[in-house]
Amino acid sequence: MIQLAKRVIRQTVNDKRSVMLILVAPLLILTLVYFLLGDSDYVATVAIDPDAVPAPVIDALEQQELELVDITADEADQALDYLQQHEDIDAVLRFPENSGMDITLYEPSTKGATAISEIQEAMATINPTAEAEVSYVYGTQDQSLFDSLGYVFLALFSFFFVFIISAMALVRERSRGTLERLMMTPIRRGEVIAGYTLGYSVFAVIQAIIIVLYAVFVLQLSNEGNIGWVLLTMVLLAVTAVSFGATISIFAGSELQVVQLIPFTIIPQVFFSGLIPLDLIPYHLGHLSYIMPIYYGAAAIKGIMVYGDGFSDIWSYLAGLTIYALVLYVINTQALKKFRKL
Incomplete structure (x- = not known):
């Protein structure tokens, strides 16, 4: 028993990601919560x-x-x-x-x-x-918390679940040698990334349709705008999540390591998704939202469902998601050569 415990300790100590998850991640998240939920000097x-x-x-x-x-x-x-x-x-x-x-x-x-x-x-x-x-002007005093923040959870669910599935699947492809064998064929790196993105995007579209229709027609989430724009935003957010998952998989050698990276990649985005007004966050930390894809998706969905915005009002958020996805596509294409040495 003692020998087994020693082996577990040695394995954990030698795994830098596990050490970071156990010791650093809680402190990082707790510090972030302190800044975001601490006393605000807002007037x-x-x-x-x-x-x-x-x-x-x-x-x-x-x-x-x-x-x-x-x-x-x-x-x-x-x-x-x-x-x-x-x-x-x-x-x-x-x-x-x-x-x-x-x-x-x-x-x-x-x-x-x-x-x-x-x-x-x-x-x-x-x-x-x-x-x-x-x-x-918008909303009522007696509306539920779900009506006030439901749009945030639409964005979070659309991003998180697609991210998890795509990141783990890409790591599994690499660990099994499937990706290496694929790269030995005449197929280009860009086509590999595009193929994976397109494949998982099919499920992203289905997921977006189911989540939005269920939230609006079953859970009665209030919606002031065109539901089609909500679906388009959800799809773009999910496609970005696929690319984001592929990027994270570069730094993960197994499915467990993908989970270990969640506190550093996903949880911080939750705090900047709209759950907390960005202009109430001290030290101008609210500006960090501009480098987080969930912010663009949540802001667009809020504009549609809460304010009744149309394309002319949300196009900048949709453009932000599109640019984010394209940048990640380029990074992932280069990473196949630089990091995986294929």
């Missing part, structure tokens, strides 16, 4: 019509951690349109005649919740029983 921006808001209320608001922006009476009356044109404004505060206090926000979010909290604290110093009517 909400609230728009008010100074001529229509009582002076004591303005004084109380100025005592809170809020940035006040003056708007005209017409802009305040058209709060929904104003917020659509000024996404940097978190809330519009109004006091309509005989209607109490009205707070209009762009959508249910952490930033909106911060604005509401600060406004309520300010009002509590004047009238502790004051109540506010809250409305949103």
